[in-house]
Amino acid sequence: DFCHIPVSIIKRSAGRSAVAAAAYRSGTKLTNEWDGMTHDYTRKGGIVHAEIMLPAHAPPEFADRSILWNSVEQIEKARDSQLAREIEAALPRELSGEQQLALVRAYVKDNFVDKGMCADFAIHDKGTGNPHVHIMLTLRPLKENGQWGAKCRKAYDLDENGQRIPDGKGGWKNHREDTTDWNDKGNVEIWRAAWAAYTNRALESAGRPERIDHRSYKRQGIDKIPSVHLGPAASQMEKRGIRTDKGEVNRQIAADNKLLKEIKARITRLYRWSKAETEKPQTQQSSLTALWEAQQQLDAPRTRTGKIRALQESAALFSFLQANGIQSMQQLHEKIADMNIRYYDLRGKIVKAE
Structure with missing residues (x-):
């Protein structure tokens, strides 16, 4: 953490x-x-x-x-x-x-x-x-x-020959520097x-x-919005079942984090899949037929619910391809790569706003 x-x-x-x-x-x-x-x-x-x-x-x-x-x-x-x-x-x-x-x-x-x-x-x-x-x-x-020393001391500015530089007022140019590196x-x-x-x-x-x-989460490479520190008063109220403003914010952040995680996982899967498909011989990616066949092979569902979900995703994919004018796997890969970039741009804005 x-x-x-x-x-x-x-x-x-x-x-x-x-x-x-x-x-x-x-x-x-x-x-x-x-x-x-x-x-x-x-x-x-x-x-x-x-x-x-x-x-x-x-x-x-x-x-x-x-x-x-x-x-x-x-x-x-x-x-x-x-x-x-x-x-x-x-x-x-x-x-x-x-x-x-x-x-x-x-x-x-x-x-x-x-x-x-x-x-x-x-x-x-x-x-x-x-x-x-x-x-x-x-x-x-x-x-x-055991006596206290000085926090800083006067140090003279020196020229290229190591000599003090006159300040034009009868003294020498100088600056203050710390006596420790603390x-x-x-x-x-x-x-x-x-x-x-x-x-x-x-x-x-x-x-x-x-x-x-x-x-920070950003420097760790973790796509997560930091939650709000509740403090002792809000923590006690939340433990008693009393919903606080800070608690509500944290619950919304937790929901946002879950959604972001799901979005990122889906984009990553699509990116890897489309990248692998683009690396196949050109004859296999020249039309949407190859794209559709490859999509159908992904985790073929066995249950009725799974098949319904797969049909819904296929319909959504077809609408997505039509709306974006995608005619080949290469175009799909480029579109997903752009989505990936926009995801990180959005993440940065969300973290800043939070």
Whole structure:
């Protein structure tokens, strides 16, 4: 199945704080020393596990959630500062709670903590069939002495001889560059692929046949419209037999997917059949007689119902040939090939619309 793994930045310019986010994710009460606001989420349910994982050179006191995120808030002085990165991922329901926790720990350690980031993760599961994990990550590197390092540094522009270039104002042309590669755009794809790999390994170790794929349905080559995420409220209502708007959309999508699958299967069968017929000697495909005979040989029905259906399909085929002016197998093959192309064009429009 396709898994959606959103990656986002917690930033002050959006009115957010790292302390508030950490309190909500962990279901705890924390006070943000930067603005003096207290965030109490101790009554929030569904928090299965919350844990902080630190790189070896991080100050031991960062194991305290309040100290860690208040330290982040204090080091960021600007009102539009980026405070933390957050990754959210669905956990396989096929795994036990212990197996889910082991999966998250291994993933977080290998992909983030070992790279120097401090990680604060929380597993949520309200019993509504949607277990998931929130992973908050620090953005600044930690120096070996445990102090926060700079996110970026000034780098001078150099000419072809490796010399600094004057800016005409008594200084040198320069630009800012990140001190780490954590913000590289390619990382999102790497982290998503890693989550799929770690999850599939955990499922395999548990003896489960299910597998996930971080790529979209389109990139996987699957002709399927992604369904709408119901969320806990709609999921509970649907379980009680109450039909919701989101549920209705998903039912329509499921019906559309079934129809699309049937259409695609029929086009594929026709395409392969017509292609095989066009490759036969020319004398066998010069008229509709050969086409009709070949069609009659396809899965000749034995039951009365099957024969009636075959007669209906033959009538439909005859109408199709007449309407499109098809006089040979070659013309039919070209027409079906065009239908195949238009099918994929339509699929793209449907997915975009959904």
